[in-house]
Each structure stands twice: as structure tokens, then as C-alpha cells.
Amino acid sequence: MKKAEAVLVPLGAMVAGLLVFGLFCAALGVNPFLVYASIYKAGFGSWYSWQNTLVRASPLLLGALCTAIPARAGIIVIGNEGAIIVGGLGAIWAGLATPSLPPFLALTVMTFAAMLCGGLWIAAEVALQHYRGVSAVISGLLLNYLAIALMNQLIEGPLRDPSSFNSPASYPLAPSHRLGSFAGTHVHHGLIFGVAACLLAWFLIDRTTFGFAMKIGGGNVRAAQLAGLPVGRLVVIAGLLGGACAGIAGMVEVAAVHGRANESLNAGYGYSGILVAFLSRQNPLVIVLVSLLTGGLLASGGMLQRAHDLPDATIAVLQGILFLFILLSDTFYGRFNFTRTKTPEARAAHANAA
Amino acid sequence: MTRREFLAVSAAAATARASEPLVIGFIYNGPKNDLGYNQAHAEGKQALRALPFVRAVEEASVPETVAAEESMRDMIFQDGATVVFATSFGHFDPFTIDMARENPAVQFFHCGGLFEEGKHPKNIGIYFGFIDEVEYLSGMLAGLATRTNRIGFVAAKPIPQVLRNINSFTLGVRSVNPRATTRVVFTGDWVLPVREAEASSSLVDQGIDVLTGHTGSPRVIVQMAERRGVFACGYQFNQSSMAPHGFLTGAEWAWGTVYLRIAEMIHAGKSVTNGTIPRRLTGTLKDEFCKLSPFGPSVTASSRARVADAKTAILNGSLEIYRGPMKDNEGETAIPAGKILKIEDVELDRMDWLVEGVDGSAKG
């Protein structure tokens, strides 16, 4: 029943959300079925559409891990945006500082630089909460703004490429330092980092003793401490790992997409990643699925504009509705006990939880 | 196949081709009703309705990220676009370039991009307008209207395009009012309505009585001017409805001219790939790539006459805006004596100075 639940409940939520969105479209005089068809066609209807979806999903995979990993250790992180930005800045600095390295080494250096910058950024937020009591939600918010200001100041100042007149940007990376795409597609190799990170994260959290210890610390700090677990250290490492993932997302933006650091580093993937993490209930494997779905949704936005004359905000409305329904659906787990007979204790527990 | 048969088949094919609509795609980096930059382009796209063989599609709020590639690609594959207009500077590198490489049969036109011969694929054309002369005329009205001799300019970032506008506007102001000065405030980004409002307000506090600007959409500046009871000059789009009393005039884009011309050239079989459409299509006031907004109610008849005279002089070439000797606002020589920089001169694309009479720093 539990396995079936894990699929049926979110599926039911999505159907409900799509229905409400359909009503919304109908009220505006647009045929909802045509809209559904467009969303499907543009997101999943052809290999071409799938490529769009994969490209969109790529940054979400990494951005979501930045919230999911520390969440399993018990701390909610929302500073993903800032970590992506500083990761990107670290990557461009490393890439520009090593122009003569061969491609593989260059990529390694950039990745490490990005992981270091992003990791330290989030580790700081996590440490501040664990050791100093400063809510990571708040510090994450504030540090996001700081990262954006830092990015602007650096890109228009010390990192600036003087020939980038109309749109301040850093010097471009050497072609050998760029991440390419899969042959015959327009999907860049950043996808590999995303999928690999999710798989590694899943393995780490669910198949290693470290992950086990982290989850215990995340469940109950006091109990974990009493059991002798170094909760502080576990939590900070979780922050480092999560931030490293976000940093890689920044590196991918720089190396695969733009070839340089400019203000487009601040692309909003961080906040989308937070949502994906929660919708996936912080499970790295589910993150892959949810990222694909979200990517497909986002990829259909343009089609809605061009084919149905709907404004660009339509996809945001759909996203919002779906997210709200899926979040709400979390409460339906365990409510559908048609086959099991309820013990009096279970019934009481249910009543208290309501 | 005989020669006659061949000609018949070719003619039939040509007619078939001609009866298929020419699908043209547009992408904007913001909302298409922003009363500023993007709306000017959207208005230009609307001009294409005059051509029966064109079907134009557009996508708004396309950010300057990989989403731009996706939008352009979608227009090509899903809508059958054979021409794409990317209207925002940030859409160029690497997005338009990559798309052009991927789709050699499609023609891409980018507004204001920095094309490098030999490095970038040949199916990209650049179009842009030089609006300096119109800013000059607009500045003239500002110079004639001001009573405090202080003009205010709210700008986004100190990039060459913006500096050119500040300078040409100021040159216009001082051509009729040599004692007037322009104070520049940079907001830091293209769309920051609250900061633009604050900047406008504080400029008026400093004694400025004519406001203008160069941001994503200067409508906030124009509205703030009206609220504070000072004059305003618009930019990019006709913002006269924002300031019924204080609007003087404005420097507007007329992208319809460009889009119609390119669409017709393509319909006639020309292309930018083989050079039959010029790689760089630029124009000035004379080519009607830009125009002066209608005059506001407080512009006097004598002011109109002076601007009309100046406009005639510009059109017949007797008035050159960037004529040396010209000093910058730090006392250095910007244009030496005897030198005249034409509006299309590439040196102006690297402008990094502010002309004498401007209070502010080109470094931001």
C-alpha cells in the first residue's frame, strides 16, 4: 500500500492541479485540452522536446540537492541561489587563472573551485544555525542578496572584460575549458553532473553509515548527541556537500551555457531547486523525476505564448497551482487505509494528527 | 526534361514558395507592454501586419539565458520560422551565435550585437539604430524649457550606448543653453522602478527641472517628473500619456522601418548569408530608424521652429553633433579640433567618457 501510495498520491495531486488549471484556462476562453496538448507536446512529445526538458532539468537537479542533503541532516537551507552564484564566480576565476591546462584538468579545477566556494557558503549558513542559533532560512535569504551584490560588483569591477561593453561580463573561458553537448543533441554535459550527483547523494544518504548518522542527527539532535554522534560535524558536512552541488550548478552555467560569468548567473534556479527538493520529499532519486517533470513544464511556456496567445506568466500560474496541490498531497499519505483494519491506537493517533 | 518543362516546374515551385507564409519569430527579454524598449520592438513587429505574406510570432520575457536558445529553436522547429529577430543585447552571445551555427538555413537578426567577421557564422545579421541625433533634438527642447539650467538624466549602467545618449542629449541642451548642465544618476540595472523613482525624486530635490533617462523603460522617470511638476523627455517609446502637462518630446525607436525592410528583402529572395542583405543594417533619423515623439502642450512655437530647423540641418548633413574640439567632463580632449565623428563611426561604440557639462562619472 505504501509503494502504491508513493505513486498515486503525487499523481493524484498533479491531476487535480491540472484540472484546476484547466478550469482557469476555460474561464479565460482558452480550450484547456488544447493547452494540455501543447504542454505535453512541448515538454515530452518528441525527442526534440525531451532535449529541451533535459536542459531545463539540469540545474534543478543540482539546485535541489543543495536543500535536500542538509534537510536530511535536519537543517532547512534556502540559500541555494547564493551558492550557485559564488560557485559560478569560483569556477570562472579558476578557469581564467588556468588558461593553458588541458580540457579535463581544467574542468576538474573549475569544478573543485565551484564546489569549494558553494560548499563553504552553505556550510557557513548551516554552522551559523547549529552553533550560533541563527536561522538558516534567514541567513540564507540575506546571503542570497549579498551574493548578488558581490557578483555585480566583481563582474563590473575586477573580473570585467573591457570589451563586454553593453552587458558587463567577465573574460570568456578558453574554448578548451567549455563543457560541450552530447553529440547530435543540444543537451549539454551538465546533465551528467546533475544525475551523478543525485545518484551519489542517494547512495551516501541511504547506503552508508555516514548517511545513517546524518539522518539520525537530523531526526533528533539531543538523542543523536546522547548516542555520541558528532552532530555539529555531520551537519556542517551536509552543508558542504549541498553547497558543493549548488556550486557545480553555477560552474555548469558558466562552462556549459555562457562561457563567462555575467549577471545571468542570477537565474532563479536556486528557488526552483528548493521547491523541487520539497516536492521530492528530499529524496535524491525522486529529485531526478521531479526535475524532469518541472523541466518539461517550464519548457512548454514558450509554446503557450506563441500557440495560444497566453501571457508569459501562465506557466508560473500553472507551476504555482501544481506545487500547492503536490505540497498539500503530503498529508494524504497514510490516510487511505481501505484494506487495513485500524487498531484503536492507530485511530487515536490519526485523530491527534489532524 | 525540356527547358520549357524545367521553367514551368521552377515557376510552380516559386509560386508555391511564395504562397507559403514567411514565418518570422521575435523574442523580447521583458514584457512586451513595458512602455519602453520591448514595446518599441513589439510595435515594430506589429508593422509587419501590412505584409500579407508574413506570419510573425513573438515570445516575451525570454531571459538572457539558455532559455533564449530554446525559444529560438522552438520557433524554428515548432512554428517553422525561417527568420528570427533577437531584440535584446544579452541574447547575442552565445545564444544567437549557437543557434545560427545549428540552423544554417535560418537567418538571424540581432539588435546591436557585436559581430566578428570570421568568428561568427554568416547567417547572422546585425541591425541597430543611431538615435543620438534625436536625443540631440530632444535635448534642445530641454535646454529651452529649463529655468534652473539643471537637467537630470537617470541611467541604468555606464555602457557606451547609454553614454552616447547622455552626451548627445547634453550637447543638444547646451547648443541652445550653454549654461545648463546635466546631472547623471546610475541605478545599476535596467528594471528597477523604485530606484528610478527615488533617483528622479532626489534629482528634483536638487533643483533639476527637466528629467529624462535611459533605462529599460523610462516611464517611471516621466511619471515622477509629472508628479513633481517638472518637465520630462521620453525615450524608446512614446511616453507622452504619462505626463500630460510636462511632456516635451522624446527620442523613439521606429523598428517597423527595419522589420518591414528586412522582411521585404527576404521575400525577394535575398539573404544575409550570401551578403545580399547587408551584414550590418544601421540607420539614423534620416533612415527613419528612429523619430522624435510628438511635442507636448507646453512646447512653444519658437522652440518648435528651432528644433525643426535643427532637424533640417541634421537631415541635409550640415549639422554634425560630434564635431571637435570637444572636451570631456574631466577636462581631457574627447574629440580633437578639426575632427568630426559621424554618427555611424565605430569609435563611438567604445565611448567611455562624458561630455563637458555633465555632472557624473562614466565609471558609474
Added chain:
Amino acid sequence: MQTQPEGLGAWGIAVALAGGAMRGSIPYMFVSLGECLTEKSGKINLGMEGVLLMGAMTAFAVSDITGSPWLGVMAAAAVGMLLGALHAWLTQQPAVNDVAAGIAMIVFGSGLAFFFGKRFVAPMAPQLPLLDFGGWSRVPAIQSALRISPLFFVGIAAAFLLHWIFTRTSWGLKVRAAGDDTQAARALGINVNAVRFIAITIGGGLAAAGGAHLTLYFPGIWSEGISGGQGLMAVALVIFAKWSPRRCLAAALLFGGAQALGPSLQSLGVNGYYHLFNASPYLLTLGVMIATCTPHRRLAGMPGALGKK
């Protein structure tokens, strides 16, 4: 047309700061008071950015359609209460995470606002009437700074009202009890869910009214870029103000004034480093928090139930 014989020089900064504080503080004031009420009851609402935008758009739209700006403000408050109620109901369901719900609300709220706001970009909706306190001065800059929106005084009144509610009324006591310790409050017979529901709903209404100020007074237009994160910032502001409504007021004035500092310094010719300069409020808040928080003692004034279920 006004004549301005001379600028104000350095006094211009003081005037700009004062005017800016009174203008720019209003959205922060309303959103932070709304968030303060919400958090005092023990819940966090990160979705205020969406609520702010919906409030701003609704106020502008209703003012444009009906011709009455006050109707616009009331409509905005109503919409804000609806969104607040939605958030309250949603987060009351077991297993729904508050942070995620808030972010989903940002996406939903801003999406709705941009969607319905498309046709209201160009029109100029009737603005809120100004209260003119500057008639005594002959200096136009001072006159302008002292033309104050009535919402400024509503905000101040709301801050003191909220303080009085928290300290002197039984309902306020219930709110604080619910916020401090859920179990203990329930044991006292307080219907924690109902108290929180009302608090979050009213909080949403307040935040939306703050949004109305943006479109019906300063800058007085509807544009998609009009907020720029003020809703999120106000959440941080509440922490900065240690959950006291009157300190929220002071902090809002501080942030409002700081917003005007950058542009006004530039208009005096002081340039450079403006990005870091503009980020100074966030740095300041973070610094204060790091300095004053401790892990073992709860941050003074922080509702105990915040962050727990």
C-alpha cells in the same frame, strides 16, 4: 510648473532620507507587521512576496476600474487575506512544510499578479490622496518630502495597535501563547489552529495593503519589476526587529531611508561601489543577528514554536 532656484546640496540628502524613509518604509512596515503577527502565532510565511505583488496589482486594477484608490486598498487587503487564509489552511495540514508552502505561494502569487496585471501596465490609476504637511516651506524639495501618504499613518497606527493587542488583549495573549509553546497552549484550552488561522489571514491582508502603497503612491505604477524582493526582505526585517511591532516600525523606517541613500548620494556626485552599498541593509541585518543570537538561549523575543510543528 515649479521653479527651483537652487538645489539643496548636502541638506538634500537629509531631505531625501526623510522623504525616502516615509515613502519607502511603508511596504516594509505593512509586510513586516503582517509577518510579525504571523510569526508571533508560531508560523512563518515566506510567501509574502507573492502576497505583496497580488496586493499591488489588485489595488492598481481596482483603482483603475472603479476610480477609487481607497477601494483599491480595501480590495488589496481582501485579496491578501484570501492568500493568507490559503497559506494558513495549507500549513495547518500535517506534513506540509512551511518553507516549501511559502515558496510555492511566491510562485503562485507572483504568477497570478503578472498574469492579471498585463492589461494594467499602461493606464494611470487614480492615486491615493496625499496629506500635505509641507505647506509652510518655500523649498519645493521639503514640500515634496512632507507630502505623505495616509498609509504611513495607518502603518504607524497598526504598529502600536499590534503592540497593544499583544500586551493587553486576551486574544493577543492567545497568539503569543500559541507561538511560544503549542502543547502548553493547547493544554490551556486555546484553539491553536484557529488563532493561527486568524493571525496568518490578517497578516496576509496587511502585507497586501503594503503592496497597494507601491502602486497607488510610490512609484505609483504597475510594473512586474515593482517589488524586487521587498516581501522576502520584510521577513528578515521581523527577525531584525526581534518580533516587536514597534521595532518593526523603526526597522522599516531605517530600510526605507537606506533605499533612498544610494540614489541621493549619486545625485550629489558621490559615486562608486553602489552595489555593495545597496546591499548594506542585508549585511547589517546579518551582522546584528550573528552578534546577538546564541544557540542555547533562544533569541530574545523569538516565538518558541517557530520552526517546529
